[in-house]
Amino acid sequence: MIKNSNKRVFLGISGDKCPHCNQNLFLFGHKELTEKLLSQPYYFSKWGKCDNCGHIQHYEKYKVFKGESPIQEGSDLQRKLF
Numbered sequence: 001m002i003k004n005s006n007k008r009v010f011l012g013i014s015g016d017k018c019p020h021c022n023q024n025l026f027l028f029g030h031k032e033l034t035e036k037l038l039s040q041p042y043y044f045s046k047w048g049k050c051d052n053c054g055h056i057q058h059y060e061k062y063k064v065f066k067g068e069s070p071i072q073e074g075s076d077l078q079r080k081l082f
């Protein structure tokens, strides 16, 4: 059962399997970027979670360092168009 909390948003199937139990990982993102997150040296804009064993999978590509903006999907395309 996937539930959105007041802190995270369910984004879909991540496409990766859980390294522990080989179930599909679900992808989550932050509902809002809090002051606390933004004050950390870095945070993950998205992460995978196994609904079966609770494993949390972090991805380097979604790592956002302090002062940077998260990668917006489709932004490359927009850059090419404009």
Ligand SMILES: [Zn+2]
Binding pocket: 018, 019, 020, 021, 022, 023, 050, 051, 052, 053, 054, 055
């Ligand atoms: Zn698992």
